[in-house]
Amino acid sequence: MATVYKxxxxxxxxxxxxxxxxxxxxGKRRTVRGFTDKSASERRASELEEEARxxxxxxKPVPVSTxxxxxxxxxxxxxxxxxxxxxxxxxISELVARVTRVAEACDWSTVQLIAADxxxxxxxxxxxxxxxxxxxxxxxxxxxxxxxxLGKTRRLKDDPLKELKSLNADTDRRHxxxxxxxxxxTRLVAAAEVGKVVESVAGPDRAMMYLIAAWTGFRKCExxxxxxxxxxxxxxxxxxxxxxxxxxxxxxxxxxLHPELGRRIAAWLEVKNKEPAxxxxxxxxxxxxxxxxxxxxxxxxxxxxxxxWIMEAQDDATRLECERSDFLKYQDRQNRFAxxxxxxxxxxxxxxxxxxxxxxxxxxxxxxxLRLTMNVYSHTELTEKQQAIHQMGKLWECSGSAPEAQxxxxxxxxSQSGRSxxxxxxxEPSAEPVMPSEVDAAGxxxxxxxxxxxxxxxxxxxxxxxxxxxxxxxGVRMEFSATExxxxxxxxx
Numbered sequence: 424m425a426t427v428y429k430x431x432x433x434x435x436x437x438x439x440x441x442x443x444x445x446x447x448x449x450g451k452r453r454t455v456r457g458f459t460d461k462s463a464s465e466r467r468a469s470e471l472e473e474e475a476r477x478x479x480x481x482x483k484p485v486p487v488s489t490x491x492x493x494x495x496x497x498x499x500x501x502x503x504x505x506x507x508x509x510x511x512x513x514x515i516s517e518l519v520a521r522v523t524r525v526a527e528a529c530d531w532s533t534v535q536l537i538a539a540d541x542x543x544x545x546x547x548x549x550x551x552x553x554x555x556x557x558x559x560x561x562x563x564x565x566x567x568x569x570x571x572x573l574g575k576t577r578r579l580k581d582d583p584l585k586e587l588k589s590l591n592a593d594t595d596r597r598h599x600x601x602x603x604x605x606x607x608x609t610r611l612v613a614a615a616e617v618g619k620v621v622e623s624v625a626g627p628d629r630a631m632m633y634l635i636a637a638w639t640g641f642r643k644c645e646x647x648x649x650x651x652x653x654x655x656x657x658x659x660x661x662x663x664x665x666x667x668x669x670x671x672x673x674x675x676x677x678x679x680l681h682p683e684l685g686r687r688i689a690a691w692l693e694v695k696n697k698e699p700a701x702x703x704x705x706x707x708x709x710x711x712x713x714x715x716x717x718x719x720x721x722x723x724x725x726x727x728x729x730x731x732w733i734m735e736a737q738d739d740a741t742r743l744e745c746e747r748s749d750f751l752k753y754q755d756r757q758n759r760f761a762x763x764x765x766x767x768x769x770x771x772x773x774x775x776x777x778x779x780x781x782x783x784x785x786x787x788x789x790x791x792x793l794r795l796t797m798n799v800y801s802h803t804e805l806t807e808k809q810q811a812i813h814q815m816g817k818l819w820e821c822s823g824s825a826p827e828a829q830x831x832x833x834x835x836x837x838s839q840s841g842r843s844x845x846x847x848x849x850x851e852p853s854a855e856p857v858m859p860s861e862v863d864a865a866g867x868x869x870x871x872x873x874x875x876x877x878x879x880x881x882x883x884x885x886x887x888x889x890x891x892x893x894x895x896x897x898g899v900r901m902e903f904s905a906t907e908x909x910x911x912x913x914x915x916x
Contacts, residue, residue: 425468427461443468448478449577478577492578494526497534501572509673511709521565534573537583542566556595563587601759602772602802607728607751608637611721614728621723622715624706629720631691632704635663636766637773639678640788643717643763644669647707651699654688661685669710676789717763722753725761771800 425445433439441457441464455471457464477483498519505515528548529541546559554562566584573579603611612633618626635646641663648669655662661680670676680688695703705712729751736742749755753762767788774784785796 425472427457427464427468440464443471445471446475448475492533494531494533497573497578498523498526498569501569504572513709517561518565518568521562522569525562525566534578537570537573537579539584539587542584543587555592555597556590557592557597560589560592563589596758599757599759600765600768601755601757601761602769603637603761603765604804605773607761608633608766608769610728610732610751611724614731615720615724618724618727621720622706622717623713624704624715624720627691627694628704629724631688632706632717632720632763633724633766634684634687636763637769638681638684639663640767640770641665641678642671642767644707644709645671645676647702647704647712648710649703650701651692651697651703654692656680656685656689656692663688670789672789672791678787718760721762721765725751725753768800768802771796772802775801 425443427441427443429439429441438459440459441461442454443457443464444452444454445468447453457467474483501522502515502519505518510518525542525545526537528545529536529538531537531541542563546562549562550556550559563584567582567587570579570582570584574582612630615626615630615633618629620626621629624632632646635641635649645665648665649663653664653666655664661682662677663680664675664677667673667675692703697703702710702712706715706717708714732751733742733745736745754760771784771788774787779787781793781797784801785793788796788800790796790800
């Protein structure tokens with residue numbers, strides 16, 4: 424409610440101005456100077472109050488902010504907003520750092536200077552300096568999140584970056600991942616179990632980390648938050664649960680474990696012998712541990728497993744072939760990497776290989792979009808494509824003829840000389856229609872013939888195939904009589 428008042432020292436002075444107190448469109452209490460006439464000041468207070476109401480209702484555009492707030496001050500308020508929204512510390516630091524980098528490069532001292540063309544040009548310049556399109560899209564996403572917040576808080580009249588679109592990151596992939604084969608995963612786990620300590624994580628712990636990632640699809644932070652209380656190994660089926668605080672989608676996720684994996688985890692927990700609430704694999708600082716380089720662990724263990732695999736070669740030729748292959752390589756010839764997150768790709772890919780339905784795979788992967796499950800995390804190898812083509816070839820084998828044998832049947836055929844030859848049909852179709860006695864009560868033709876004969880006519884005309892349902896009607900434009908067309912008497916009208 425707007426109020427009109429005079430300050431205490433000016434109450435006795437009739438020539439002093441009245442002041443107006445009202446709530447703006449943001450709900451913030453503001454004070455503006457009115458007039459020496461009280462009635463005029465009250466009318467102005469009503470106008471300001473009505474203007475704020477229309478802005479809140481969307482009936483009037485938001486006035487451009489005239490505050491002296493700098494970009495640094497605004498980013499500090501934005502950081503507080505993200506903290507209040509329960510966004511993770513790492514994500515907050517990345518968002519603010521990306522917006523700050525672009526704002527400083529474009530010399531945006533205040534939010535009113537933000538322009539779409541300048542942001543687009545700066546991102547293009549960063550890509551010329553070596554930034555990938557995927558990283559550029561992350562920068563654009565952070566900027567648009569910031570400008571949307573500016574619009575919602577009425578710091579800007581409109582979102583200046585709403586027309587900017589993300590780029591196609593598939594044309595500039597820098598760190599694609601691949602799925603490990605079952606043999607690769609088995610050898611990786613075996614090499615880790617007897618391996619040395621890497622990044623302060625023992626070999627058996629790394630082996631269990633790989634197994635959990637490949638059989639549950641858990642991410643690094645989710646694996647690093649697991650405790651004794653996370654496992655329900657005595658249940659039927661055994662399960663493992665990730666608390667909402669450490670889940671990427673901020674939900675409490677429970678994943679079903681394979682019985683064999685449950686037995687291996689139970690034996691591993693007996694050796695660990697830690698407190699129920701203490702994390703078992705302290706590989707992330709977010710869950711109270713330390714930020715470990717899991718990619719380095721995978722690189723070391725894959726190299727050890729590959730060396731052991733090459734040593735199993737019986738002769739030099741086999742050994743040379745093994746050295747040329749991508750088996751157990753951290754980075755293959757297609758520039759795909761096998762880091763810790765690649766085990767999540769392995770989990771989702773194996774779901775598809777096991778014949779799991781796409782919807783079930785999406786649920787187990789805990790994705791909100793099926794396209795992410797199918798297009799990004801599901802991989803098809805060359806051997807699988809080859810098997811699919813061979814399976815399709817069996818269709819021709821079952822039909823008893825090759826595809827080229829079907830071409831030109833009852834029609835033109837290309838001879839070995841390259842010229843077109845005509846082939847006579849096996850029999851001439853009969854011009855006689857189907858007799859009523861050869862049709863059952865439901866109007867179905869009682870023919871089981873596979874080709875045209877003088878007595879049986881194969882046709883798609885429903886008047887002939889179902890004469891009871893579709894009787895032949897002779898219009899006035901017909902030039903031939905029913906007798907000339909040899910139509911039975913029962914069909915004539």
